[in-house]
Amino acid sequence: MSKKAVALCGAAALAFGMNGCAATYEGSGTKDAASAEQLAQHQDDQWDAPVEQKRSQAEGTYNDGVYTGEALGVGGPVRVTLLVQGNRITCLETTQEGETQSVGGYEAIRDGKYAELIEAAQGSDIDVVAGATLTTKAVSETVDEALEQASATTPANEAGVK
Numbered sequence: 001m002s003k004k005a006v007a008l009c010g011a012a013a014l015a016f017g018m019n020g021c022a023a024t025y026e027g028s029g030t031k032d033a034a035s036a037e038q039l040a041q042h043q044d045d046q047w048d049a050p051v052e053q054k055r056s057q058a059e060g061t062y063n064d065g066v067y068t069g070e071a072l073g074v075g076g077p078v079r080v081t082l083l084v085q086g087n088r089i090t091c092l093e094t095t096q097e098g099e100t101q102s103v104g105g106y107e108a109i110r111d112g113k114y115a116e117l118i119e120a121a122q123g124s125d126i127d128v129v130a131g132a133t134l135t136t137k138a139v140s141e142t143v144d145e146a147l148e149q150a151s152a153t154t155p156a157n158e159a160g161v162k
Helices: 004-019 031-041 104-110 115-123 134-152
Strands: 066-074 077-085 088-096
Touching: 066 134, 077 115, 077 134, 088 104, 088 115, 088 134, 104 115, 104 134, 115 134
Parallel strands: none
Antiparallel strands: 066 077, 077 088
């Protein structure tokens, strides 16, 4: 067999073998990237899920007013400000300092997901946000702290101080 024939057969085998390595999704470089891109396009947005209302009123008896709680999150303090009216809790504000951007807790605070969860639970018994277990724990602690201030049985509230 001549060198030319061997080279031609080798080139043909290489070209035929490379046919299966082409990208299967426009704009991607690999099949794995294509799968990830396709999956991302078809997954539901976790922030769009409706929050079920668990209770219509908070358990316990609370004085009307605005109360703020604070706890340490992953990267800094997390604060929750609650409005209590007629034993009904409304979350006025959730803030954070130092939580990791583009991670569950930061996004849930920014997008108001924690506020929805607090109002649905009418207390601190909130569902854990995916990727934000420690931030969710901190938010729950802030709600407990704020509700402790609002509690009708605390000495400060018995004296009329908020």
